[in-house]
Amino acid sequence: MVEFGSYLLGGVTSGIIYALLALALVLIYRSSGVVNFAQVGQATITCYIALTVQLRTGSWLLGLVTALIAGVLLGLIVQVFVLRPVRRSDPAGALIASFGVLIALQGVAGLVWSGEFRAFPQPFPDTPLVIGGAALPFSVYNLVTLIAAALLVVFLAWLFNRTDVGLAMRASAHNPEVARLSGVRVGRMIALGWGLAGLVGALAGVLVAPLTLLSPTSFNVLLVFAFTVAVVGGLESPVGAVAIGIFTGVVLSLVTGYTDATNTPLVALALLVISLILKPEGAFGHRATREV
Amino acid sequence: MVVVMTQPDLRVRDLSVRYGPVQAVSHVFLEAQCGQVTAVIGANGAGKSSLLRAIAGLVRPSGGEVHVGEDEITGGRPEEIVRAGVALVPEGRSTIPELTVTENLVLGALWHSRSQRGHTLVQVLDLFPALAERRHAHAATLSGGERQQLAIGRALMSKPKVLLLDEPSLGLAPMIVTQILELIQRLAEDTDLAVLLVEQNAVTALRVARRAVVLNLGRIVMTGTSEEIAADEQLRHAYLGY
Ligand SMILES: Nc1ncnc2c1ncn2[C@@H]1O[C@H](COP(=O)(O)OP(=O)(O)O)[C@@H](O)[C@H]1O
Ligand SMILES: [Mg+2]
Numbered sequence: 001m002v003e004f005g006s007y008l009l010g011g012v013t014s015g016i017i018y019a020l021l022a023l024a025l026v027l028i029y030r031s032s033g034v035v036n037f038a039q040v041g042q043a044t045i046t047c048y049i050a051l052t053v054q055l056r057t058g059s060w061l062l063g064l065v066t067a068l069i070a071g072v073l074l075g076l077i078v079q080v081f082v083l084r085p086v087r088r089s090d091p092a093g094a095l096i097a098s099f100g101v102l103i104a105l106q107g108v109a110g111l112v113w114s115g116e117f118r119a120f121p122q123p124f125p126d127t128p129l130v131i132g133g134a135a136l137p138f139s140v141y142n143l144v145t146l147i148a149a150a151l152l153v154v155f156l157a158w159l160f161n162r163t164d165v166g167l168a169m170r171a172s173a174h175n176p177e178v179a180r181l182s183g184v185r186v187g188r189m190i191a192l193g194w195g196l197a198g199l200v201g202a203l204a205g206v207l208v209a210p211l212t213l214l215s216p217t218s219f220n221v222l223l224v225f226a227f228t229v230a231v232v233g234g235l236e237s238p239v240g241a242v243a244i245g246i247f248t249g250v251v252l253s254l255v256t257g258y259t260d261a262t263n264t265p266l267v268a269l270a271l272l273v274i275s276l277i278l279k280p281e282g283a284f285g286h287r288a289t290r291e292v
Numbered sequence: 293m294v295v296v297m298t299q300p301d302l303r304v305r306d307l308s309v310r311y312g313p314v315q316a317v318s319h320v321f322l323e324a325q326c327g328q329v330t331a332v333i334g335a336n337g338a339g340k341s342s343l344l345r346a347i348a349g350l351v352r353p354s355g356g357e358v359h360v361g362e363d364e365i366t367g368g369r370p371e372e373i374v375r376a377g378v379a380l381v382p383e384g385r386s387t388i389p390e391l392t393v394t395e396n397l398v399l400g401a402l403w404h405s406r407s408q409r410g411h412t413l414v415q416v417l418d419l420f421p422a423l424a425e426r427r428h429a430h431a432a433t434l435s436g437g438e439r440q441q442l443a444i445g446r447a448l449m450s451k452p453k454v455l456l457l458d459e460p461s462l463g464l465a466p467m468i469v470t471q472i473l474e475l476i477q478r479l480a481e482d483t484d485l486a487v488l489l490v491e492q493n494a495v496t497a498l499r500v501a502r503r504a505v506v507l508n509l510g511r512i513v514m515t516g517t518s519e520e521i522a523a524d525e526q527l528r529h530a531y532l533g534y
Contacts, residue, residue, distance in 0.1 A: 164402050167391075167395055167398065167399060167402065168399070168402055170390070170391065171388055171391065171395075171399050174388045174389075174390050174391070175386070175388050177350065177370075177382070177386070178382075178386045178387070178388055178399075178446075179388075179399070180350075180369070180370040180371050181348065181350075181370050181371075181374060181379070181380050181382065181386070181447075182371075182374065182399045182400045182402070182446060182450070183371050183374045183375055183400070183401075183402060183403050183450060184371060184399070184402065185371050186371070
C-alpha cells in the first residue's frame with residue numbers, strides 16, 4: 001500500500017510534466033492548427049541555456065528565469081521565421097516544418113553542448129519529505145513541481161479569461177476572420193500563443209531535466225507522451241491537457257511500478273487507440289466546435 | 293440657391309476584384325453617404341460579397357480605390373480598416389459561438405479605452421434588448437435572429453462611420469428581418485452612420501434604403517433612388533427576379 005501511494009504521487013509529478021508539454025501543444029494547435037513537434041527541441045535548448053547560466057552564476061533561480069525568457073523568445077522565433085512563412089504557402093507543410101525544426105534544434109544542441117548526457121542540477125531534494133518524524137510519500141521536488149505548474153495554470157487561466165489579450169487570443173483561435181474584422185492583430189496573437197507555449201515548455205523542461213538528464217534527444221520520449229495526452233484530451237482543450245496529463249502520468253507510473261518502465265510507450269499507445277475509438281474528438285473536445 | 297452637399301462617407305472608385313481567372317467585381321463606382329442606407333442588390337454570384345470583402349480588406353482589390361472621408365483605405369488590412377471606421381458584418385451571422393455575448397461585443401472594441409468601451413457597450417445593449425438579457429450566455433445558445441443582432445452589435449462596438457452589412461436577412465424569418473433593418477435605418481439616421489447594405493432580397497432592402505445600386509456579374513447595371521429602382525419593371529425582371 002505504501003508503494004501504491006508513492007507510485008501514485010510520483011505519477012502525479014510526471015503527469016504534470018506531460019500535462020505542461022501537452023498544454024504547450026494545445027496552445028499552438030488552437031491558434032495555428034499545427035501540432036508543434038519542435039516543442040521538445042525548444043525545451044531542450046532552453047534547458048541547455050539554463051544549465052549554462054547555472055554553471056556560470058551558481059544560481060538555479062537565475063537559470064530558471066533565463067530558461068523561461070529563452071522559451072518565449074524561441075517560440076516566437078520558430079513561429080515568425082519558420083512556421084509563418086511555411087504555413088502561408090502550404091498548411092500541410094507546417095507539420096513537416098515543425099519536425100525539421102525539432103531536428104535542427106537537436107543538431108544545434110549537439111554542436112554547441114555536445115551529445116553527452118549531462119546532469120541537470122536542482123536545489124530541491126527528491127527524497128521523501130519527513131515531517132515530525134514521519135516520512136511522507138512525496139518529496140520537496142514533487143511539491144515544487146506541483147506548485148509551479150499550478151501557478152502557471154492559474155496565470156494562463158487568468159490571462160485567457162480575464163484580460164483583453166486573452167480574449168483576443170481566444171477569438172483569433174476560434175475565428176480568425178471575425179477577429180481581424182474586429183480589429184484584432186491576429187498574426188501577433190498567434191505569435192504570442194507560440195511564445196506562451198515556449199514558456200510552458202521551458203518550465204516543463206527545467207522541472208523534468210534533473211530526472212531524465214539532459215542530452216539533445218533526452219526529451220523525445222516526452223514528446224510521445226505529451227502528444228498522446230494532447231490528442232486524448234481533445235487537442236483544443238487546455239483543461240483536457242492538464243487532466244489527461246495527470247491521469248496518464250499516474251497510469252504510466254503504476255505500470256512502471258508494478259511491471260516495467262519499458263512497457264510505458266505501449267501503454268501510452270493503448271490509451272491513444274482506446275481514446276480514438278471511444279471518443280475521436282477527444283475526452284474534452286467538442287464535435288464541430290469550429291464553424292466552417 | 294445654396295446647395296448643401298454632405299461629404300459622402302464611403303467612396304468606391306473603379307473597384308475590381310478577381311480570383312484567378314474569375315472577375316467577381318468589375319469597375320464598380322459607388323458612394324454611401326452618412327445618415328442613410330445605401331443598398332447593393334443583385335442575384336446570387338453577382339459579386340456583392342466580394343465587393344464588401346474588398347472594401348473591408350479581406351480580399352485585395354485588383355484595381356480601383358476606396359476612400360472613407362479623407363482617408364484612402366484601398367488594400368489595407370481588415371484590422372486597420374476597422375480602426376479607420378469601416379466595420380463589416382460578413383455573410384452568415386459572424387459571431388464566435390464559444391464566447392459569451394458580452395465577450396463577442398467587447399471584442400469589437402478592444403483597442404478602445406475600457407471606459408469608452410463600457411460606454412459603447414451600454415448603448416449597444418440598449419439597442420438590442422434581447423442581447424442585454426442574455427449577455428452572459430454563450431453565443432452558441434442564441435437564436436438566429438439574436439446572433440445576427442450580436443454580429444451587428446459587435447460591428448457597432450467599434451463606433452464605425454461606415455457599416456457594411458452582407459445579407460443580414462439570410463435565413464431569418466421575415467418579421468425579424470424587418471425589425472433588424474428598420475433598426476439599422478433608424479440608427480443610420482440618428483447617428484449619422486453610412487450603411488452599405490448588401491441584399492439578395494431586393495424588396496426588403498429597397499424598403500429601408502435611400503439609394504441603391506444593382507449589381508450583375510460584377511458590374512453595376514443601375515444606380516438610383518430606391519423608388520426609381522423599385523419602379524423599373526424591366527430591371528426587376530432582368531436582374532432581381534421578381
Ligand atoms: N474565394 C473565392 N475564390 C474564387 N471565386 C470566388 C471566391 N469567392 C467568390 N467567388 C466567385 O466570385 C463570384 C462572386 O461571388 P460573390 O461575391 O460571393 O457573390 P454574391 O455575394 O453576390 O453572391 C462568383 O462567381 C463566385 O463563384
Ligand atoms: Mg454573398
